Amino acid sequence: MLQTGLAARLAARTGALAHPTSGLAPSYLQANLVVLPARHAADFRLLCARNPVPCPLLAESQHPGSATALRSHLAATGVTGATLAADIDLRRDAPRYRVYRDGELVAEKADVAAEWADDHVGFLIGCSYxxxxxxxxxxxxxxxxxxxxxxxxxxxxxxxxxxxxxxxxxxxxxxxxxxxxxxxxxxxxxxxxxxxxxxxxxxxxxxxxxxxxxxxxxxxxxxxxxxxxxxxxxxxxxxxxxxxxxxxCGVTPQEAVMRAGLEGTVMGHAPGHMIVLDVRDHEVFPGLVGSGEVAEVER
Amino acid sequence: MLQTGLAARLAARTGALAHPTSGLAPSYLQANLVVLPARHAADFRLLCARNPVPCPLLAESQHPGSATALRSHLAATGVTGATLAADIDLRRDAPRYRVYRDGELVAEKADVAAEWADDHVGFLIGCSYxxxxxxxxxxxxxxxxxxxxxxxxxxxxxxxxxxxxxxxxxxxxxxxxxxxxxxxxxxxxxxxxxxxxxxxxxxxxxxxxxxxxxxxxxxxxxxxxxxxxxxxxxxxxxxxxxxxxxxxCGVTPQEAVMRAGLEGTVMGHAPGHMIVLDVRDHEVFPGLVGSGEVAEVER
CATH class of the missing domain: 3.30.2040.10 (PSTPO5379-like domain)
Known part of the structure; x- marks a missing residue:
């Protein structure tokens, strides 16, 4: 079973995981993905900073073009990019992707290695799981x-x-x-x-x-x-x-990007097909007890 | 003339300044003041974090009861509490104050030294000047x-x-x-x-x-x-x-506090009668040129 963030990412990377990630790797943080041309990165960062409740920015590509190293936006909690996910490939680690060109959905596919360009910046946004x-x-x-x-x-x-x-x-x-x-x-x-x-x-x-x-x-x-x-x-x-x-809801930043009608190639995870990270809830949210176990539920 | 933040604060502190602060000490940051019982400090901090556009939190009392030392919320820009204002008295440095008890306005006065209690926390919020x-x-x-x-x-x-x-x-x-x-x-x-x-x-x-x-x-x-x-x-x-x-607008957090109908003593500056700080705009906002000079205006 896929009990850790790394196991889930490796399964997605190799094509073994192609379904939604809800319920996978309990207590490991899952993230929405938005990938933009670098010229719009500053505006998107500002959008998240001004709207932190619907658009909580966790991390972004270490530099434009980087799909394998993260820069953390949770530095205040001591969570670094490497803590979030040491072995990551933003082009392959979501089980399913959507690709937009000039504002139009043009493909849904298992990875975006062919579409990822030198000036793409990936953004990871918090999810309610x-x-x-x-x-x-x-x-x-x-x-x-x-x-x-x-x-x-x-x-x-x-x-x-x-x-x-x-x-x-x-x-x-x-x-x-x-x-x-x-x-x-x-x-x-x-x-x-x-x-x-x-x-x-x-x-x-x-x-x-x-x-x-x-x-x-x-x-x-x-x-x-x-x-x-x-x-x-x-x-x-x-x-x-x-x-x-x-x-x-984390759909908010995707909607904002679509509405902006950007030229060029914009990408994101397919709904529900998140990137699972290495950090666990209690490492990001001080004060929580470290457990993903589910007690008796309301019926 | 009151050309620096310190000069404006000292004038307010000694009673020499009793009018609104618009136009004073050009390029020095001015701040809205909200003073709450410590038991509501965490909720207020969270309110500002969730609504940074209308409620940009600059700093707060170093600890509950402290009126003379600040803890900066701008640490990411390198601005410390002492940089914001080294010599400050939150009880006297606004030219005019408002005092609310159990949600009702009970006084407007030149200082709140008599009302300030051991569990009061002062919050400074950014202003559009x-x-x-x-x-x-x-x-x-x-x-x-x-x-x-x-x-x-x-x-x-x-x-x-x-x-x-x-x-x-x-x-x-x-x-x-x-x-x-x-x-x-x-x-x-x-x-x-x-x-x-x-x-x-x-x-x-x-x-x-x-x-x-x-x-x-x-x-x-x-x-x-x-x-x-x-x-x-x-x-x-x-x-x-x-x-x-x-x-x-910085009136937003004051409105939110009033609407909460808190028990006990809540205070704030009187509208327009801000606390002027030691930092200048270009120190807080990277990328700005350091000048408060006003060029030709639109007519």
Missing amino acids: SFEAALAAAGLAPRHVVQQRNVAMYRTAVPLAPAGVFTGATVVVSMRPYRPEHVGRVREVTRPFGATHGEPLAWGWEALAQLGIGDLARPEWGDVCLTGDGRRAFCRDDSEGFVPVFWG | SFEAALAAAGLAPRHVVQQRNVAMYRTAVPLAPAGVFTGATVVVSMRPYRPEHVGRVREVTRPFGATHGEPLAWGWEALAQLGIGDLARPEWGDVCLTGDGRRAFCRDDSEGFVPVFWG
């Missing part, structure tokens, strides 16, 4: 995890703070349904995960208006998880009384 | 500066990312009118000022809907500066064709 394990450990497993579905994701009307060429984008959120009396605990459990979206952006039915989300039953990505009357979807007991809880 | 000097130096002086008015400020519908006790607040923005053909240059000039709100959040007439601002002629704070048809207010030549440009 980390706090989902912590929620499960607290007896608050997200519904989609229990049901082995994709988390529901929505475009909001909340403007992203622009940065250079990256203008006009809005925040994308993921949604997990909880009972109102559990929201306080859910906020506490996810709060320490600053590099992977942290505590929720909004919760309760009033959050729909605050965020500008029209219809819970129509997520832009992922599976429907909660109906408008507080019933959870795909739910045997059909129980009521749940409210939506929204977090910043 | 820095980039206004740079805009003026680029021949793009903001209208309210030329007219010696207050900048117009608006509450928006854009939710602030919550942090602990700080929930339910929205972003406050400042507005400066520009001609559409100047917006690109205005974005470039203000972009490097990351610790003082940086480049605009939105611009043009469509920004009103994006931010949820109803009526430009009714700012929540400051002076009306632009009418709904693109005419600048208090303007001799009555020229048309201006559009609103909106930046994150």
Whole structure:
């Protein structure tokens, strides 16, 4: 089994791993990948710095063109590029990639070795898998995890703070349904995960208006998880009384890049097919106990 | 004249300076002040980290109760607490203070030496005076500066990312009118000022809907500066064709604190009566030329 970040990366690199990485190598940090021409790197870095909740930047290529060495953006926590992933190849270590040319999706493939150019800069962005394990450990497993579905994701009307060429984008959120009396605990459990979206952006039915989300039953990505009357979807007991809880989502920076309509070749991982790193949650998030074990889940 | 940060602080400390600090000690960084009981310090720090554009945290008390030594949040730029201000007294160095008890404004006074307790933590937050000097130096002086008015400020519908006790607040923005053909240059000039709100959040007439601002002629704070048809207010030549440009505003964290309705004593500077620091713009914002001189302004 693929129990470490390195095992997952090597499997992806050799073509042995081609499916989504959810559940792989528990407690090892997983990352979204965005690859841009170097001339847009400064603007993208600024976009992440100005919007750290939906766009938590973990690391980037050591220098333009480098696919095998990382420069850490978590220096304040003592996590270096080599700690994040010592043996890494950004061109091959995601199980699946998407390639865009002049803003159009042109290919989905197992590696991007042929597309990677001397001026490409890879960016790794935090992913919510980390706090989902912590929620499960607290007896608050997200519904989609229990049901082995994709988390529901929505475009909001909340403007992203622009940065250079990256203008006009809005925040994308993921949604997990909880009972109102559990929201306080859910906020506490996810709060320490600053590099992977942290505590929720909004919760309760009033959050729909605050965020500008029209219809819970129509997520832009992922599976429907909660109906408008507080019933959870795909739910045997059909129980009521749940409210939506929204977090910043790592799809946000990809959306911002697509919306910028950049010329040239832009790449990223295929949704759900993340790059798994060497660091574990408790090394990045001080104060967490080092465990990826999942305790009894909420049913 | 009060040409340095230290001169301005000493004048405020001795009661010789009691008016707003706009225009004092050109090129020296000015800061907003928020003072909270220590039990809310971690949540406030997180609020600023999650919302760096409207809430750029520069420094805080070295330890709870300390009014005379700072801990820098700009360590990445090499700026230490002592560089920010070596001789400082957070209880006396703003020309005017506001005191809130259990969420109610109870006093406005020249110093808060009597109210400052052993568990108070002072936070210094960046202010847009820095980039206004740079805009003026680029021949793009903001209208309210030329007219010696207050900048117009608006509450928006854009939710602030919550942090602990700080929930339910929205972003406050400042507005400066520009001609559409100047917006690109205005974005470039203000972009490097990351610790003082940086480049605009939105611009043009469509920004009103994006931010949820109803009526430009009714700012929540400051002076009306632009009418709904693109005419600048208090303007001799009555020229048309201006559009609103909106930046994150340092009133945001104060609003978030007020909305949290904290028990106990909370304090801050009175609007416009900032604490002037020892560092100069070009020391905090790499890449800027070291000058506070104002070149020819746009009329």
